[in-house]
Amino acid sequence: MKLIVTEKDTAAKKIASILGGNDVExxxxxxxxxxxxxxxxxxxxxxxxxxxxxxxxxxEYPEEYSDxxxxxxxxLIDAELIKAPSAKAVVRALKKMAGEADQIIIAxxxxxxxxxxxxxxxxxxxxxxxxxxKDVLRxxxxxxxxxxxxxxxxxxxxxxxxxxxxxxxRQDIDLIWGATLTRFMxxxxxRLGNQFLSVGRVQSPTLALIVERELERRAxxxxxxxxxxxxxxxxxxxxxxxxxxxxxxxxxxxxAALEKAKAAGSGRVTGVKSTRKKIKPPAPxxxxxxxxxxxxxxLTAARAIRLAEDLYLGGFISYPRTDNTVYPxxxxxxxxxxxxxxxxxxxxxxxxxxxxxxxxxxxGKKQTTDHPPIYPVGVPGPGDLRDxxxxxxxxxxxxxxxxxxxxxxxxxxxxxxxxxxxxxxVVSGSRIVEEGWLAWYxxxxxxxxxxxxxxxxxxxSVVDVHREDKETQPPGRYGxxxxxxxxxxxxxxxxxxxxxxxxxxxxxxxxxNTPIEPTETGIAMIRALNDYASLIxxxxxxxxxxxxxxxxxxxxxxKQQVVDRSRELLHSAYESLxxxxxxxxxxxxKGIQEDKVMGACPNCGKQxxxxxxxxxxxxxxxxxxxxxxxxxxxLPQRGMVxxxxxxxxxxxxxxxxxxxxxxxxxxxxxxxxxxxxxxxxKKKASKRKAS
DNA sequence: GCAAGGTC
Numbered sequence: 001m002k003l004i005v006t007e008k009d010t011a012a013k014k015i016a017s018i019l020g021g022n023d024v025e026x027x028x029x030x031x032x033x034x035x036x037x038x039x040x041x042x043x044x045x046x047x048x049x050x051x052x053x054x055x056x057x058x059x060e061y062p063e064e065y066s067d068x069x070x071x072x073x074x075x076l077i078d079a080e081l082i083k084a085p086s087a088k089a090v091v092r093a094l095k096k097m098a099g100e101a102d103q104i105i106i107a108x109x110x111x112x113x114x115x116x117x118x119x120x121x122x123x124x125x126x127x128x129x130x131x132x133x134k135d136v137l138r139x140x141x142x143x144x145x146x147x148x149x150x151x152x153x154x155x156x157x158x159x160x161x162x163x164x165x166x167x168x169x170r171q172d173i174d175l176i177w178g179a180t181l182t183r184f185m186x187x188x189x190x191r192l193g194n195q196f197l198s199v200g201r202v203q204s205p206t207l208a209l210i211v212e213r214e215l216e217r218r219a220x221x222x223x224x225x226x227x228x229x230x231x232x233x234x235x236x237x238x239x240x241x242x243x244x245x246x247x248x249x250x251x252x253x254x255x256a257a258l259e260k261a262k263a264a265g266s267g268r269v270t271g272v273k274s275t276r277k278k279i280k281p282p283a284p285x286x287x288x289x290x291x292x293x294x295x296x297x298x299l300t301a302a303r304a305i306r307l308a309e310d311l312y313l314g315g316f317i318s319y320p321r322t323d324n325t326v327y328p329x330x331x332x333x334x335x336x337x338x339x340x341x342x343x344x345x346x347x348x349x350x351x352x353x354x355x356x357x358x359x360x361x362x363x364g365k366k367q368t369t370d371h372p373p374i375y376p377v378g379v380p381g382p383g384d385l386r387d388x389x390x391x392x393x394x395x396x397x398x399x400x401x402x403x404x405x406x407x408x409x410x411x412x413x414x415x416x417x418x419x420x421x422x423x424x425x426v427v428s429g430s431r432i433v434e435e436g437w438l439a440w441y442x443x444x445x446x447x448x449x450x451x452x453x454x455x456x457x458x459x460x461s462v463v464d465v466h467r468e469d470k471e472t473q474p475p476g477r478y479g480x481x482x483x484x485x486x487x488x489x490x491x492x493x494x495x496x497x498x499x500x501x502x503x504x505x506x507x508x509x510x511x512x513n514t515p516i517e518p519t520e521t522g523i524a525m526i527r528a529l530n531d532y533a534s535l536i537x538x539x540x541x542x543x544x545x546x547x548x549x550x551x552x553x554x555x556x557x558x559k560q561q562v563v564d565r566s567r568e569l570l571h572s573a574y575e576s577l578x579x580x581x582x583x584x585x586x587x588x589x590k591g592i593q594e595d596k597v598m599g600a601c602p603n604c605g606k607q608x609x610x611x612x613x614x615x616x617x618x619x620x621x622x623x624x625x626x627x628x629x630x631x632x633x634x635l636p637q638r639g640m641v642x643x644x645x646x647x648x649x650x651x652x653x654x655x656x657x658x659x660x661x662x663x664x665x666x667x668x669x670x671x672x673x674x675x676x677x678x679x680x681x682k683k684k685a686s687k688r689k690a691s
Numbered sequence: 692g693c694a695a696g697g698t699c
Contacts, residue, residue, distance in 0.1 A: 009699090053697080176694090
């Protein structure tokens with residue numbers, strides 16, 4: 001029997017159905033599905049296909065390093081690392097199947113982690129059946145289409161151990177740096193237990209991006225400027241024009257222009273300009289582009305990913321974790337359109353495209369072998385999707401697919417130049433004159449703004465001229481979609497992990513709110529790392545690691561060399577941290593203290609802080625004016641409490657946010673007797689009665 | 692109780 005191992009169950013199922021046709025028998029061991037079939041392309045050879053759950057082993061330190069207090073973090077740098085089974089049922093099922101097999105075909109994803117997952121699985125299989133070592137093959141496919149899978153299985157090759165070892169180097173380096181520095185920081189600041197302060201190759205530079213932006217905002221000095229607008233009337237109706245000097249830096253000049261225009265009473269058009277511009281249809285969706293589009297519709301990144309996963313598992317969209325922005329040749333675009341033509345909303349568009357002799361999809365800049373870009377694979381029926389959010393996301397993916405096959409749109413920019421009392425004014429706007437792909441993909445479309453169709457020399461009368469007083473704005477905070485895009489540009493994280501890295505920063509109390517702002521703890525952590533171990537807080541560490549991984553994959557370096565060199569770098573970073581332990585702990589502890597300030601005391605105006613009672617060990621909010629002011633408020637005892645920086649509109653006490661892992665975060669004001677809590681109290685009381 | 696990478 002030939003054993004085929006894929007990275008996930010859906011791939012196993014699909015491959016079995018492609019190679020086995022209608023005679024696939026479903027079996028299972030330890031609740032892990034197995035697909036048995038006879039491969040008609042291969043002399044009716046008996047095959048079994050098993051799907052893993054991604055990595056099935058977990059890298060860890062041996063038992064004797066587990067007590068944080070007893071082990072000096074430095075010792076983790078050169079400690080031995082072990083790999084233990086993490087997906088135990090899968091490992092058991094795999095071993096069981098390996099016992100029956102005489103050949104093994106590794107058919108995990110066609111990327112670096114896929115190679116590593118394959119090698120990990122192979123090792124487990126060989127443990128169960130040493131004879132298998134003699135007959136190992138690798139199938140590499142970049143789409144789960146019939147053509148591509150049959151091609152891959154007719155051109156089986158060998159596993160690339162160097163590529164897998166490159167992945168192992170990454171695993172080792174991530175754990176060594178992460179564990180050593182996380183423990184060092186946590187111990188230095190006495191943040192043990194579930195309050196530990198984490199540090200990592202991806203999370204720390206990501207946090208640094210957020211902190212840098214916040215510090216720019218804090219350093220920003222707003223400058224006043226003034227704009228002058230004229231409300232005008234004409235033969236084409238009323239409209240508003242703006243003074244050609246968009247921003248007056250000197251108030252007097254703005255007022256002088258305003259007075260002149262006002263006094264004039266009328267003006268005339270001095271120029272009319274119209275230009276046309278083509279707007280190219282967008283590239284196919286990869287995970288980053290999808291996430292950015294979905295977050296701009298108001299979803300959080302984690303939710304957007306979750307929704308896409310649901311649709312994928314439901315059979316409505318293709319695999320959502322991909323870097324690729326170029327449809328592979330084996331992807332049958334017409335077949336997808338035929339499927340879409342069954343949709344009541346999009347069917348017409350799909351049929352329109354099907355009627356064409358040739359389809360020319362757009363191509364993005366990234367072309368990879370992992371998976372195709374994200375496209376719709378099925379049209380959900382009325383009751384198929386759980387809620388509106390799922391529908392929104394399915395339409396986004398389906399419309400994007402149509403858009404990538406659509407025609408260019410054309411926009412027209414119009415501009416009127418006016419002279420009012422010798423002062424130059426302008427009106428400008430643009431509108432879509434040929435919809436092209438925009439008809440199917442309305443998300444990025446900006447509203448048409450019409451410019452009155454006046455001709456040069458036309459008279460306008462002045463209804464009113466006014467001034468608006470404004471200030472230059474600091475650079476904006478990042479939204480989650482923008483941050484994911486920045487992470488990709490900086491090489492931080494992967495398509496499958498970026499959203500969870502951001503979620504981690506929230507859960508650890510390093511960042512809050514959306515758009516994202518760092519907490520004082522987060523800012524302090526980056527300050528400390530920048531000062532004493534700057535490598536870990538910069539994207540360059542990842543860039544360097546990528547280069548070295550390529551060297552390992554190409555056979556120019558060994559994993560041992562790369563990991564050892566990284567260990568040396570960490571030793572020197574560790575020295576610097578150890579030498580400055582007190583100063584650095586001071587910075588971070590100050591940040592943590594600042595995050596404990598929940599706002600101003602409504603009774604005396606001093607700061608309210610989260611305090612832990614020495615007697616009862618319980619936490620509460622108390623006034624720093626104690627004992628002069630004895631204001632206190634109770635707090636939930638579990639989860640993280642954060643200031644929201646505002647007061648309750650009802651009771652005027654500060655509002656806080658409580659974040660408990662695996663629960664939806666909630667907001668509340670400090671006053672337990674606030675009228676906003678009546679409802680909640682009633683519910684609780686009736687629940688108590690019921691039980 | 693550490694990371695980041697897979698996948699559910």
